[in-house]
Amino acid sequence: MIASKIEIQIDEKAIQEKFEQKIEDTLAAQIWFCDVERLSLLTGMSKRFLEENILNHPYMKAIERKKSRKRFYKASDALNVIDEITREW
Known part of the structure; x- marks a missing residue:
């Protein structure tokens, strides 16, 4: 048998x-606020599905923040609320 030597x-x-x-x-992934587009990316749910099943829920309305016609949600709160809503399904 031939002896071999491996150097790394x-x-x-x-x-x-x-x-x-x-x-x-x-660190860049730690976002503070998100909109419907970001929620769609984070959850894997389409914007239409979010609108129909999540964003109209009273829990989401409670954490919604609006500027003009744009809606924002505190990211950590939104993900917690979505978790609560989906547990009810």
Whole structure:
């Protein structure tokens, strides 16, 4: 049997850069407010489905914030309320 030797070289700088990029991506994902478009992306539900089944619910109306005709929701509250609404199904 032939003895073999394996050497592994680790590029610490590349690992550090990848780690920092992952942290930045995670922090960017922490959103404060969201609109119907963002809720659609976060939940995987279509805008039409959200309008018909979620956004007209009294719980969602309670956390809704409007500016002109644009509706916003505090992201953490909205996801918690959607969780509550869908538990009722």
